[in-house]
Amino acid sequence: MNARSVNNYESYAEFYDSWQDSWPESVMTPCVNMLADIAAGRPTLELAVGTGRIALPLSQRGIEVSGVDLSEAMLARLRRKPGADKLSIKLGNMADVPFEGPFGLIYCVASFEYLVTQDDQLRFFANVEKRLATGGSIVIQTIIPNEAIFSNDFRLNRMSDLPSGEDEMASVMLMGVKGDPVAQILDQRIMVLGEKPQVFRHKIRFVWPNELDLLARSAGLSLHARWSNWQRESFGSTSRLVISEYRRA
Ligand SMILES: C[S@@+](CC[C@H](N)C(=O)[O-])C[C@H]1O[C@@H](n2cnc3c(N)ncnc32)[C@H](O)[C@@H]1O
Structure with a gap:
């Protein structure tokens, strides 16, 4: 990969x-x-x-x-x-x-x-x-990293408000994380909720x-x-x- x-x-x-x-x-x-x-x-x-x-x-x-x-x-x-x-x-x-x-x-x-x-x-x-x-x-x-490295299932690791757009529609960012403490991998899913919901994937070692x-x-x-x-x-x-x-x- x-x-x-x-x-x-x-x-x-x-x-x-x-x-x-x-x-x-x-x-x-x-x-x-x-x-x-x-x-x-x-x-x-x-x-x-x-x-x-x-x-x-x-x-x-x-x-x-x-x-x-x-x-x-x-x-x-x-x-x-x-x-x-x-x-x-x-x-x-x-x-x-x-x-x-x-x-x-x-x-x-x-x-x-x-x-x-x-x-x-x-x-x-x-x-x-x-x-x-x-x-x-x-x-x-x-x-x-925090204790998320030990979570076998995605757990909520972070949540923040995003700057609202001109339409004043507030957006929220949620980050879910699944860890592999042996391979030292964090698999992150970032969800942006708002007018146009999107999911991004980031993986780090x-x-x-x-x-x-x-x-x-x-x-x-x-x-x-x-x-x-x-x-x-x-x-x-x-x-x-x-x-x-x-x-x-
Ligand atoms: C969190 S951003 C940090 C950008 C910048 N260093 C900063 O502090 O604003 C991570 C960046 O790493 C880049 N990136 C990820 N893997 C990379 C790689 N193997 N080689 C070069 N850039 C990479 C991404 O495209 C992204 O722009």
């Missing part, structure tokens, strides 16, 4: 900017600040760039940003945004890292787990290592931080820093977000 067949970003793209991409300024600004600090003016690559919510503000800081994504629909939305002409964008699989480099910073936010096999995750790190400049960093944001470190080590990269959020708060046993920076060992 390839990555394209298990994730519905072609149709999901329509919703992404209105509600998935709903980071408040209090998260977005520290994220872009941290990435800009690590990039330190060097060429930068986003793996799974999506609609450019991070790449565009980073590029506005004067950084040369490239990006790859598997979804034409997500990239089409990115290309319509102001400043997109300054980015170098490719359609492709992030595990291939389809750019020459070298890059001072490569980053991947909220997307690494879409590589649903350990082989693809290993390939990702091996290719990243080849494209890093001397002293370069790879920064990855992953999650610590979650990794615990120590597996992420081991995947990186297999490519000759070692953990340089780890935080629990973009405000650089320390990471601990209660953290649910994992931001890891690796450099060549």
Whole structure:
């Protein structure tokens, strides 16, 4: 099963900017600040760039940003945004890292787990290592999943209101999740209820931080820093977000 067949970003793209991409300024600004600090003016690559919510503000800081994504629909939305002409964008699989480099910073936010096999995750790190400049960093944001990993049947994991359209018809998003704790797979069904109900499927392979470190080590990269959020708060046993920076060992 390839990555394209298990994730519905072609149709999901329509919703992404209105509600998935709903980071408040209090998260977005520290994220872009941290990435800009690590990039330190060097060429930068986003793996799974999506609609450019991070790449565009980073590029506005004067950084040369490239990006790859598997979804034409997500990239089409990115290309319509102001400043997109300054980015170098490719359609492709992030595990291939389809750019020459070298890059001072490569980053991947909220997307690494879409590589649903350990082989693809290993390939990702091996290719990243080849494209890093001397002293370069790879920064990855992953999650610590909740107890949904143990549910054999779909269970409701999240519910949120979506912005209402011009007709004031409110929409609701429900996310059902089924887990496989052994294969480390979360099978997510996202239902958008409103005027035009739709269901999307996303499948991810979650990794615990120590597996992420081991995947990186297999490519000759070692953990340089780890935080629990973009405000650089320390990471601990209660953290649910994992931001890891690796450099060549
Ligand atoms: C949650 S979005 C994140 C986008 C962007 N990083 C952000 O933070 O807004 C996940 C993105 O991963 C992309 N994606 C999933 N699998 C991929 C793959 N194997 N290679 C490249 N992109 C992929 C999807 O098309 C989607 O744009």
